[in-house]
Amino acid sequence: MEKKLKAKSLSLIFLCALCWGPSYLFIKLGITDIPPLTLVFLRVGIACAIFYVLCRIQKLPIFEWKYPWKQFVFLGLMMNAFPFLLIAFGEVYITSSLAGILNSFTLIFTAIFSHFFGSRERLTKNKVFGIALGLAGLGVIYLPIVLREGVYSNIGALFILLACLCYGIGTVYARARFQKNIPSIVVLTAQLGSAALILIPFSLLIDHPFALPFPSYQAIIGALGLGVIGTAAGFFFYYKAIQFAGATYASFSVLMVPILAMGLGAYFLDEPLTWNLYIGTLLILVGVVAVNPVFNKES
Secondary structure, three states: OHHHHHHHHHHHHHHHHHHHOOHHHHHHHHOOOOOHHHHHHHHHHHHHHHHHHHHHHOOOOOOOOOOOHHHHHHHHHHHHHHHHHHHHHHOOOOOHHHHHHHOOHHHHHHHHHHHHHOOOOOOOHHHHHHHHHHHHHHHHHHHHHHHHHOHHHHHHHHHHHHHHHHHHHHHHHHHHHOOOOOOHHHHHHHHHHHHHHHHHHHHHHHHOHHHOOOOOHHHHHHHHHHHHHHHHHHHHHHHHHHHHHOHHHHOOHHHHHHHHHHHHHHHHHOOOOOHHHHHHHHHHHHHHHHHOHHHOOOO
């Protein structure tokens, strides 16, 4: 029985990575014709609609006044609206491969925030070592680019790192405030719905989507892929993995995402994979492993 449970957990973690890895390719396809604000609204709107249908099928109540709606709105902002927007704007300047690699910093920022604001997870020597490795990996990736192209070419990297900050804050907040008596699918529906409601007026006022030309089929595939695969399916498998293996082991899906993002970006978009990208990615991934509580016997 234990072997079956472990196999199911690993399968869910792998499926989660398979859904999140292509997200950066989908974003790159989507922003060719769809402005970032509208693309992110479509992403959260499609995913919210899918989860809403699933809630209705399971006859789960969604619009309950007893639910902590302030928490849902905050999670919608920090886990969906803000990071999704920052990643979409970031990919205007950098490749999808780099975006996928840099997103690994989510676990590093989560470890830092957990130390200062979490109740149980403290920074250990292993975690500090992991953070240092992650920063070294970032330097290896971007120092050659800065020397060659100048600092301003790295604005996309800053957007991705800010997205990781949002994820880190949202994750620590969710761990501290998450109410286990509310089904995870209801929480997802509520936070994605909150993000969609916040984004729609900005999309209409800034992007004027109805005045834009009809997007290409690549952009449509990007938007649908983001909503269905990168968000709805990704979060579904992630929460299932948490249910069977726990949040710590579920976070291992992050390790596979950069590798998938690099491979897909190189294959479909002809994005270059240089020596510093390989070395920097290795340093970041080792750093991510080091900050993971599974390998921290000191914590």
